[in-house]
Amino acid sequence: MRSILLLPLMTGALTVTLAGCTVGPDYAGPPRAASDGATAAAFVRADAGAVTAAPPVADWWKPLGDPLLDDLIARALAGNTDVKAGEARLRQARAALGEERANLAPKVSASAMYAHAHVPGVAFGSSDGSDSSGGDSSGGSSGTDLNLYNLGFNASWEVDLFGGQRRAVEAARAGIEGAEASLADVQVSIAANVAKSYLDLRDRQQRIALGQQSIAWQEEALTLTRQRLESGTATAMEVAQAEGQLASARAQIAPLAAERDAYMNALAVLTAQEPGALDAALTAAGEIPLPPATVPVGDPARLIANRPDIRAAERELAADTAKIGQAEAARFPRLSFMGLIGIGGTKISDLGKLDDFTALAAPQLSWSFLDFGRSKAKVHQSEAVRDEAEARYRGTVLTALRDAEDSLARYREGRITVAALARARDKAAMAESLTDQRFQSGTATRVAVLNARRDRSSAEQNLVTARAALTSDYVAIQKALGLAWR
DSSP, rough: HHHHHHHHHHHHHHHHHHHHHHOOOOOOOOOSSHHHHHHHHHHHHTOOSEEOOOOSOOOTGGGEEEEGHHHHHHHHHHHHHHHHHHHHHHHHHHHHHHHHTTTSSSSEEEEEEEEEEEEETOOOOOSSSOSSOOOOOOTTOOOEEEEEEEEEEEEEEEEEETTTHHHHHHHHHHHHHHHHHHHHHHHHHHHHHHHHHHHHHHHHHHHHHHHHHHHHHHHHHHHHHHHHHHHHSSSHHHHHHHHHHHHHHHHOOOOOOOOHHHHHHHHHHHHHHTTTTHHHHHOOOOOOOOSSEEEEEGGGGHOOOOOOOOHHHHHHHHHHHHHHHHHHOOOOOSEEEEEEEEEEEESSGGGGGGGGGEEEEEEEEEEOOSTTTTHHHHHHHHHHHHHHHHHHHHHHHHHHHHHHHHHHHHHHHHHHHHHHHHHHHHHHHHHHHHHHHHHHHHOOOOHHHHHHHHOOOOOOOOHHHHHHHHHHHHHHHHHTTTTTTO
């Protein structure tokens, strides 16, 4: 009995000793991708009274105060096809982790077998000496028919001596976190795309309305100019100029209308609907939502932690680091256990004889120590994959810093542009009012009034475009700084 237990005891001791060994590099966190000064610079240079330090917000579009935009973003986050695909990838990652964890446990299976065999030329006698061949005793072919019945259970377990399977679990866990971050990145991008398309739609709608108003004024101006030509107070050149201005104004409406329709279709697709499904809700022109007076950007040090694309790249680096340990473990010996138990015989009733069974238990130690460098090459390959992931991570961080720098700079300059164009609009409105007063007093013509109105309308269109661009820059800030990630 002692000799029977000796091998399991020795094997168990070896397992306990080596099971805590995990080969491969331990992940020590993301590498330093940029200096602290470079990270803070994007915030310091953007200070123009427009940004303040505050905790990051998730629903960044709420301060815009547009219920229709809120509804569109909610629909997109709930039903967009890219979001659904990201959710499916997350479920795949979770299932992969469950599979890797299950690989740490033994594998148990059951089997049932029935076999019928005819052995020619062989006759097995029964215990009382009678012939059991069932053949013709007068010289026909002799043989034996056998029926075999068996029920069996077998189990196998590979001991994770050097941590290869534990590294696989580590990589799968990082894969889940990476999939979560990727899903958040998709959600941020979808929300930003909806907001930008909505802003562009409102911009085109307002510019079309102003353009149509300008066309009406220019049509009236052309009519008056032709009347003046007939009365001899205007020249043919003035009429030609008025006709050219009218044609130019009409030509500007068609591309704006095409872009308006395209943005309505884009919003329908972003919300997982067919093009045209939102036309009824979006046809009425609305005001362009403006950003709040101050934009909270949070702690600059949270930039890298908040952006989901950076988080996803960092988790990919962690997973690829763990996979090096998987490749390293394959170079070392493998210890596995196999067990088998079965019952049966030549009759069905033998399956009930539980005290008469066949059992086998055997440990197996295998080691491909001479594979001519195959395992080592796989380790080098895994290390190169990890280095590639690290380079991508650094590139993602640098891109994020550039996005933050650019978006904040554009937002700062956009505020200045809006203020300047607002002053220009006010001056044009004042000129229109003064011209109208002169017309009322008889010192200006009706054509001069219409030209002043056209100039004011042009200034309004420029201001509308600048306001839409400013709010788009606000959207870009939320995406660049990672403030939109829950």
